[in-house]
Amino acid sequence: MLLSVIIAVLLLLVIILALAIMYIRLHVKYKKLSRELYDFKTLCDVIQSPIWFKDKNLKLTWVNQFYAMMYDTDRESLIGLTDRDIAPKKLVDLYVRDDEYVLASKKTYKYKENEKAGLWYETTKFPLLDKNNNLYGIGGIAFNITAIKKSEKMLHNLVHNDYLTGISNRLFLSVEVTKRLAAADEGHYKLAVILLDLDNFKDLNDLHGHIVGDEILKEMANRLKKYTSEKELLLGRFGGDEFVVIIPEVYNEQIIKTTCEEIRVILKDNYQVFGAAFAVEASMGIGVYPDNSRDYEGLVRHADMALFYAKQHGRNSIVQYSDAIGNANMKRIKIESRLKGAIERGEFFLYYQPKLTADGKQLAGMESLLRWNNQDLGYVAPGDFIPIAEHSDAIIEIGDWVLRNAMLQNLQWKSKYGEMFSIAVNLSAKQIKQPDFLSKLLNLLDELNYPPKYLELELTEGMLMANDEHSLKIFEKLRSIGIKVSLDDFGTGYSNLGYLSNFPLDAVKIDRRFVTDINEIPEKQQIVSAIIQLANSFNLSLIAEGVETLSELNYLQEKGVTVIQGFYFSKPLPANDIIEFVRSVREGRYEQVS
Ligand code: C2E
Ligand code: MG
Numbered sequence: 360m361l362l363s364v365i366i367a368v369l370l371l372l373v374i375i376l377a378l379a380i381m382y383i384r385l386h387v388k389y390k391k392l393s394r395e396l397y398d399f400k401t402l403c404d405v406i407q408s409p410i411w412f413k414d415k416n417l418k419l420t421w422v423n424q425f426y427a428m429m430y431d432t433d434r435e436s437l438i439g440l441t442d443r444d445i446a447p448k449k450l451v452d453l454y455v456r457d458d459e460y461v462l463a464s465k466k467t468y469k470y471k472e473n474e475k476a477g478l479w480y481e482t483t484k485f486p487l488l489d490k491n492n493n494l495y496g497i498g499g500i501a502f503n504i505t506a507i508k509k510s511e512k513m514l515h516n517l518v519h520n521d522y523l524t525g526i527s528n529r530l531f532l533s534v535e536v537t538k539r540l541a542a543a544d545e546g547h548y549k550l551a552v553i554l555l556d557l558d559n560f561k562d563l564n565d566l567h568g569h570i571v572g573d574e575i576l577k578e579m580a581n582r583l584k585k586y587t588s589e590k591e592l593l594l595g596r597f598g599g600d601e602f603v604v605i606i607p608e609v610y611n612e613q614i615i616k617t618t619c620e621e622i623r624v625i626l627k628d629n630y631q632v633f634g635a636a637f638a639v640e641a642s643m644g645i646g647v648y649p650d651n652s653r654d655y656e657g658l659v660r661h662a663d664m665a666l667f668y669a670k671q672h673g674r675n676s677i678v679q680y681s682d683a684i685g686n687a688n689m690k691r692i693k694i695e696s697r698l699k700g701a702i703e704r705g706e707f708f709l710y711y712q713p714k715l716t717a718d719g720k721q722l723a724g725m726e727s728l729l730r731w732n733n734q735d736l737g738y739v740a741p742g743d744f745i746p747i748a749e750h751s752d753a754i755i756e757i758g759d760w761v762l763r764n765a766m767l768q769n770l771q772w773k774s775k776y777g778e779m780f781s782i783a784v785n786l787s788a789k790q791i792k793q794p795d796f797l798s799k800l801l802n803l804l805d806e807l808n809y810p811p812k813y814l815e816l817e818l819t820e821g822m823l824m825a826n827d828e829h830s831l832k833i834f835e836k837l838r839s840i841g842i843k844v845s846l847d848d849f850g851t852g853y854s855n856l857g858y859l860s861n862f863p864l865d866a867v868k869i870d871r872r873f874v875t876d877i878n879e880i881p882e883k884q885q886i887v888s889a890i891i892q893l894a895n896s897f898n899l900s901l902i903a904e905g906v907e908t909l910s911e912l913n914y915l916q917e918k919g920v921t922v923i924q925g926f927y928f929s930k931p932l933p934a935n936d937i938i939e940f941v942r943s944v945r946e947g948r949y950e951q952v953s
């Protein structure tokens with residue numbers, strides 16, 4: 360009996376001990392679990408995105424603080440509610456549909472949505488499964504990705520739109536037009552690319568500053584935007600002052616010319632910038648699909664060739680690509696490549712065209728004129744290669760070569776025949792824009808020990824127009840040491856009085872186009888008499904270029920032009936013929952009997 364009592368007590372003790380151990384274990388586990396739950400809930404509450412759990416009936420069982428805050432209430436009031444009770448009406452069906460998908464598939468589901476007021480969310484909904492894979496609810500979290508979306512959009516704009524004007528850029532257009540090319544094939548119509556570039560925008564920028572230039576570009580973009588959206592055309596900017604307009608459906612090619620003419624008209628009105636009015640003109644080059652190329656890049660290249668041609672042949676012109684332009688472009692490329700190394704190969708030489716006083720009694724100086732004889736292309740006229748050299752910057756090195764060699768030739772005449780002449784050298788805009796232009800020239804004079812009074816520099820009107828204080832000072836300095844400065848081809852450029860009065864000049868050269876047949880054409884007479892008056896009022900001497908006949912010479916002489924250059928007296932001569940020519944002048948061979 361006692362034994363059985365003892366056994367029962369012991370048994371009880373064992374049971375109590377086991378229970379105590381179990382309790383302690385459970386307690387530890389419980390504490391651990393509740394801490395984990397606490398940590399988890401704390402984590403959920405600090406996350407600035409909504410998190411929620413629902414049961415199988417899609418009733419909320421738990422939400423984090425952010426979720427409650429989104430619905431402007433406390434957590435407890437939401438428990439037991441469904442989306443039908445709280446979510447925005449237009450989104451409820453979507454929410455429920457997604458939830459039901461997760462319930463049915465037991466799969467995680469992720470999607471992006473633009474929920475409200477421009478806010479973007481990336482939502483993940485996931486099934487809640489027990490150990491036996493039985494579903495007892497679903498959970499969800501929605502990350503606010505608005506900032507990411509915004510920067511994506513900014514990046515898209517940056518990549519696809521031009522930063523200054525907000526219109527499409529090169530990349531976007533290439534994607535868009537490539538799509539349209541396929542449509543053109545299907546629809547059996549053509550597509551036209553119009554490249555548009557302002558004439559002398561560079562001068563405008565140099566003269567008035569980039570702020571003014573930018574404003575003009577923005578206004579241009581606005582006008583083009585309005586026009587192209589009305590006509591359902593595509594518009595883009597390639598940077599600088601180059602715009603592109605695409606006519607996506609061309610059934611009749613006449614529409615291309617009409618469009619260009621209309622664009623010309625809308626761009627023509629003055630641009631008001633900071634209270635001042637500016638006028639611009641544009642040249643256009645056209646490429647047509649599929650005639651000129653079967654891909655977008657090719658079309659742009661062809662339009663670009665046509666544009667280049669348009670720019671070379673007068674401002675404000677519209678040119679459609681043709682085979683002749685393609686050939687001219689091939690020639691240009693050939694010239695451009697052969698120009699490289701032409702100095703080293705000794706292919707350049709100078710001719711000198713004498714300038715005589717109008718009475719033919721004295722030599723007034725001569726102009727050095729560059730000649731090029733290339734080993735492959737043969738003789739290339741300056742009118743053909745100088746614009747290309749100017750375009751490619753080769754003119755800087757070539758210009759230096761001309762200056763040095765003209766001076767060296769003059770020094771050679773001095774050492775051989777004991778006399779020097781006033782030699783005029785043509786300068787290009789690119790040369791005088793070089794920051795070291797002045798110092799290089801002064802060093803050259805110094806190095807060769809060349810007397811500056813025997814050097815005359817010929818500038819053109821475009822260069823004066825683009826002048827700034829800097830180039831003004833350079834030419835003042837050059838004149839102060841005795842170099843003469845003259846204005847070439849006068850009357851062909853912008854003929855702005857302001858530039859004439861500001862710029863340090865000695866002479867103007869009346870362009871050949873006004874001189875040819877002047878004795879017969881009243882319009883030319885009027886222009887030239889205006890030029891003469893202008894020159895007189897600024898105290899500039901006058902040189903007439905391209906005088907070919909005695910009648911032209913007589914007319915000009917009578918009007919007061921004192922120096923004559925042209926075939927009438929002499930064509931440009933090789934250096935070796937100059938001394939002979941000078942001799943015959945002195946012998947009176949060119950003297951005019953009046
Ligand atoms: P430019 O400076 O106006 O030179 C005068 C041009 O008229 C020369 O053409 C000359 O040969 C031509 N000419 C002169 N008298 C007559 C005439 O009575 N009738 C006709 N029909 N033409 C006449 P060229 O030598 O072909 O030079 C053309 C242009 O090339 C020059 O015009 C000048 O702008 C440029 N050029 C020539 N040499 C140089 C140079 O060394 N540097 C630069 N930057 N340009 C140059
Ligand atoms: Mg000249």
Ligand code: MG
Pocket residue numbers: 847848868870871904
């Ligand atoms: Mg000239």
